[in-house]
Amino acid sequence: MAKTLFEKVWDAHIVAAETADTPAILYVDLHLVHEVTSPQAFSELRERGLKLRRPDRMLATLDHSTPTLPTNADGSRPYANADAQAQVAQLESNCREFGVELHGWDSADRGIVHVIGPELGATQPGMTIVCGDSHTSTHGAFGALAFGIGTTEVGHVMATQCLLQRKPKTMAIHVDGHTPAGISAKDLILHIIGTIGVDGGTGYVLEYRGAAIEALSMDERMTVCNMSIEAGARAGLIAPDETTFEWLKGRPRVPQGAAWDVAVATWRALRSDDGARYDREVRIDAGAVKPTVTYGTHPGMAIAMDAPVPAATNAQERRALDYMQSKPGQPMQGTPVDVVFVGSCTNSRLSDLREAARVLHGRRIAQGVRMLVVPGSEAVRRDAEREGLHHVFTDAGAEWRVPGCSMCIAMNGDLAQPGQLVVSTSNRNFEGRQGKGARTVLASPATAAASAIAGRIADPREYATQEQAA
Amino acid sequence: MKPITRLHSRTAVLADENIDTDRIIPARFLTTTTREGLGKLCFHDWRYQTDGSDNPAFPLNRPEARGCSILIAGRNFGCGSSREHAPWALLDYGIQAVLCSEIADIFRGNALKNGLLAIVIDELEHRWLLKHPGIELAIDVREQFIALPDGGRIPFALEPFARHCLLHGVDQLGYLLQHSDGITFYEQHHQEQAA
Numbered sequence: 001m002a003k004t005l006f007e008k009v010w011d012a013h014i015v016a017a018e019t020a021d022t023p024a025i026l027y028v029d030l031h032l033v034h035e036v037t038s039p040q041a042f043s044e045l046r047e048r049g050l051k052l053r054r055p056d057r058m059l060a061t062l063d064h065s066t067p068t069l070p071t072n073a074d075g076s077r078p079y080a081n082a083d084a085q086a087q088v089a090q091l092e093s094n095c096r097e098f099g100v101e102l103h104g105w106d107s108a109d110r111g112i113v114h115v116i117g118p119e120l121g122a123t124q125p126g127m128t129i130v131c132g133d134s135h136t137s138t139h140g141a142f143g144a145l146a147f148g149i150g151t152t153e154v155g156h157v158m159a160t161q162c163l164l165q166r167k168p169k170t171m172a173i174h175v176d177g178h179t180p181a182g183i184s185a186k187d188l189i190l191h192i193i194g195t196i197g198v199d200g201g202t203g204y205v206l207e208y209r210g211a212a213i214e215a216l217s218m219d220e221r222m223t224v225c226n227m228s229i230e231a232g233a234r235a236g237l238i239a240p241d242e243t244t245f246e247w248l249k250g251r252p253r254v255p256q257g258a259a260w261d262v263a264v265a266t267w268r269a270l271r272s273d274d275g276a277r278y279d280r281e282v283r284i285d286a287g288a289v290k291p292t293v294t295y296g297t298h299p300g301m302a303i304a305m306d307a308p309v310p311a312a313t314n315a316q317e318r319r320a321l322d323y324m325q326s327k328p329g330q331p332m333q334g335t336p337v338d339v340v341f342v343g344s345c346t347n348s349r350l351s352d353l354r355e356a357a358r359v360l361h362g363r364r365i366a367q368g369v370r371m372l373v374v375p376g377s378e379a380v381r382r383d384a385e386r387e388g389l390h391h392v393f394t395d396a397g398a399e400w401r402v403p404g405c406s407m408c409i410a411m412n413g414d415l416a417q418p419g420q421l422v423v424s425t426s427n428r429n430f431e432g433r434q435g436k437g438a439r440t441v442l443a444s445p446a447t448a449a450a451s452a453i454a455g456r457i458a459d460p461r462e463y464a465t466q467e468q469a470a
Numbered sequence: 471m472k473p474i475t476r477l478h479s480r481t482a483v484l485a486d487e488n489i490d491t492d493r494i495i496p497a498r499f500l501t502t503t504t505r506e507g508l509g510k511l512c513f514h515d516w517r518y519q520t521d522g523s524d525n526p527a528f529p530l531n532r533p534e535a536r537g538c539s540i541l542i543a544g545r546n547f548g549c550g551s552s553r554e555h556a557p558w559a560l561l562d563y564g565i566q567a568v569l570c571s572e573i574a575d576i577f578r579g580n581a582l583k584n585g586l587l588a589i590v591i592d593e594l595e596h597r598w599l600l601k602h603p604g605i606e607l608a609i610d611v612r613e614q615f616i617a618l619p620d621g622g623r624i625p626f627a628l629e630p631f632a633r634h635c636l637l638h639g640v641d642q643l644g645y646l647l648q649h650s651d652g653i654t655f656y657e658q659h660h661q662e663q664a665a
């Protein structure tokens with residue numbers, strides 16, 4: 001019978017099939033760990049006298065609570081508070097005690113968990129990947145079944161390498177046509193979530209398909225899959241293809257030599273069979289996507305920046321518009337901006353920084369605007385500095401930081417003040433997400449950079465590159 | 471986990487749709503390394519005013535909402551993060567059940583694993599409950615219905631394994647550990663993927 005990509009990966013990881021009374025036992029190939037959602041799971045293991053079943057299938061990093069400012073003169077780190085420091089110290093000691101590979105402060109590969117997994121080649125097609133973090137869906141860009149789990153389940157995977165799971169439903173999102181010039185993957189995924197809704201994917205695993213998806217680079221595919229959870233979906237997948245193999249080849253953890261060819265042959269067979277059936281199918285016209293931003297307090301409240309903000313239809317929407325100070329009937333374009341954040345596991349890879357730098361090159365950000373650029377990993381930071389991107393940012397008046405989640409979740413001290421409007425390349429515009437009372441507008445790196453220059457939400461297409469301007 | 475067969479309480483209502491995990495517990499409080507004591511941080515930025523006093527506009531601060539352990543919430547409750555801090559905070563705050571026409575997947579799974587009854591009910595009945603805060607409900611986990619004061623019943627579906635675990639206080643990790651042989655068999659017979 002014809003199978004979808006999801007079904008192929010799911011079926012290959014069944015330890016015990018599901019029955020009417022019991023969920024399936026699903027084997028996990030890769031377990032990613034960070035400091036926020038793991039301490040209670042390690043404690044539970046310790047209390048029960050359990051060991052890790054497969055520490056070799058775990059990979060840990062420090063990202064959420066970590067400062068993005070360089071070390072102090074005395075070598076100490078500028079943590080936001082003692083709790084953040086203690087949380088990081090606890091992951092360091094847990095990894096030592098339990099024998100888990102940690103990319104800590106001294107690692108040349110440290111970074112946001114969803115950025116370093118792929119970079120190291122730990123993320124591979126056909127795998128099951130979990131992490132105590134909802135944006136684990138990012139890894140679906142490689143054709144892996146990757147999803148976020150809670151801390152209790154983190155403990156389950158630590159002790160048994162397995163999870164109890166009911167099989168989710170599948171939804172195909174066909175993205176037909178071509179995205180117009182100057183339109184990014186971020187615009188596309190915001191458009192998709194704006195179309196299907198913030199709960200449109202609840203209960204489903206999404207598979208993004210079609211010409212516009214196949215044309216995306218791996219970085220762009222990660223941006224798309226990253227935000228699947230913002231439509232309520234458990235996971236988002238894209239079939240692995242030559243773009244995927246090319247990107248992964250030679251990375252530290254992928255098979256090498258003859259084993260590589262064998263792996264690629266297996267991965268090629270993962271794509272959904274012709275005639276495979278999905279529980280639901282949606283069609284999106286890529287040609288209709290414009291620079292897209294959010295105007296409310298969840299990612300489903302997204303529209304083209306030049307389109308009028310829709311009127312509230314209920315009390316919640318009214319509350320959201322009030323909080324954001326968004327005005328029905330008027331476009332978001334032109335709204336004054338206080339802070340611009342380029343970073344997060346959605347948009348902190350080299351190509352994202354290049355996009356922002358392309359717009360900023362030779363220009364300065366508007367007076368009174370604060371702009372933070374936070375690379376997703378040490379590797380991204382190195383590559384960006386090799387290209388001189390950091391100079392473009394600092395010359396423009398932006399701050400160039402050390403890798404971490406930073407203002408995406410604002411738990412490390414990088415945050416906006418009450419009432420400030422932040423144009424952010426991250427993935428969540430919830431109330432207070434970037435600081436109590438802060439107002440978040442989600443956007444692409446190019447839109448973020450253009451808005452920093454204009455001091456208002458601006459269309460990046462109006463900022464031609466240096467070459468084009470000359 | 472303690473077995474749960476029945477729960478009764480008056481209801482409190484938070485009618486907003488899409489109440490996300492950042493509203494349930496703001497991210498800046500996630501530096502904790504334990505599960506305990508998160509109740510005082512539950513709904514923090516909504517519940518308190520900037521000077522730290524109670525916000526009178528927060529529905530759960532009203533006198534009639536105090537002590538209610540059944541929450542009727544607007545559609546798509548618990549969306550956002552996978553942080554289990556959200557159900558931990560709700561339970562510690564005193565909420566033992568959330569009734570809603572749609573609940574975010576990861577949150578619902580996390581909640582049930584901690585004995586927080588995250589129950590999806592029909593849209594019509596949900597709408598009615600949203601409009602009638604403070605009524606006395608009894609949730610019967612075994613028979614899967616909610617009893618109304620007038621004797622009416624609202625049936626609900628519960629994934630059979632989750633129901634079994636709630637009723638018997640089953641430790642899911644213990645259940646998984648019983649399958650160790652099967653897991654070893656799987657590891658031996660499936661071509662090991664490089665990790």
Ligand code: SF4
Pocket residue numbers: 063064112113114133135344345346404405408409426427
């Ligand atoms: S960058 Fe943001 S979304 Fe990504 S892992 Fe960090 S906190 Fe989560």
